Amino acid sequence: MLSVIAMFRFERGRRQVAAWDFRVGILFDVIYKDISEEDYSRFSEAKVQDNVKAVQEAIMKIRWSCHLLPVKDEVKTLINSLELFRPDVVVNLCEAFFRRSKFEMNVPAVLELLKIPYTGSPPLTLGLCQNKGLTKHILRANGIPTPDYQILDSYKDWKNEVEFPLMVKPLREDASLGIMKKNFVKNNRQLKSRVDYINRRYKQPALVEKYIDRRELNVSILGNEKPKVLPISEIIFEHKKEPKIVDYSAKWLEKSEEYQNTKPVCPAKLSSSVERTVKRTSLKAYKLLGCRDYARVDIRLKNGTPFVLEVNANPDISFDSGFVRSLKAAGISYKKFIREIIFFAVQRSYNTY
DSSP states (O other), rough: OOOOOOOEEEEEEEEHHHHHHEEEEEEEEOTTSSOOOGGGGGSOHHHHHHHHHHHHHHHHTTTTTTEEEOOOOOOHHHHHHHHHHSSSEEOOOOOOOOTBBBGTTTHHHHHTTTTOOBBSOOHHHHHHHHHHHHHHHHHTTTOOOOOOOEEEESSSGGGSSOOEEEEEEETOOTTTTTGGGEEEEHHHHHHHHHHHHHHHHHHHHHHEEEOOOOOEEEEEESSSSEEEEEEEEEEEEEOOSOOOOHHHHHHTTTTHHHHTTTTEEESSOHHHHHHEEEEEEEEEEHHTTTOOOOEEEEEEEEEEEEEEEEEEEOOSSSTTTTHHHHHHHHOOOOHHHHHHOOOOOOOOHHHHH
């Protein structure tokens, strides 16, 4: 609970936020065109621009000053840009630094050192959520169901403790980078091929996970002290072949067969008891990993049990994203959402700095 002084300062801050001269920076990472086609890239350049444009339009509708802050390869450049613009708050859309997603957590760390309020999750949460193995360790230790798994620095570490079929993923990537149909493996020969590829290509361990052939749910959550679960979205796979997964093509390449045969439905048709269980599990994961402001929990639902695949802190919030789909189903405008997460950041600044 806020002290009387803190409450006064925050209310004064809300009035400042409503003023025309409130300065908002939009921080985002630059997409380089020299990434190989084999990587499919983390995002297309157009997708990043769509994300930035959506936030920028919302801020302009609220009549605040807005400044774009692209993040490149120099820490000094980032710091100089922030000091030059001197934003009252930053909307953090950055998902990589030095062209590496593993450095994403360092961007909000810089903002904290500069005492600049920012939206979204803190550095530790971003680091935990990006490391799929650590996320699963924490979930399992706290009684949250997650598919059986093993982390392999090389195929030599494989112990045959997880039943086939399996999904093989890079341990520390997001946006479905490195996820493709051939990562679905049914025997040791296929497993070795994909583990070797991920170890070599992404220079990191492989997460080997039990494949669950059941309904896939995306659970979007908004808020902090009393976070709210938005209407649950389901991914409908309009093909019978395995694997039924949201790989990179299904998520980002609109002209691909995978994208065309992967349809989101929101709200998902769930019984009241299953919906309560899914919400309870998702909220527990959200709080356990320290998510802040907004996040998305990806789930496979099997026999009424929600198995958490990933917790996505600071997920995509472009107009056609799953998170925004749930916002619309909840009757929350994009403008209101952006204003709300900025208020969250301002409130924290009066409690912290």
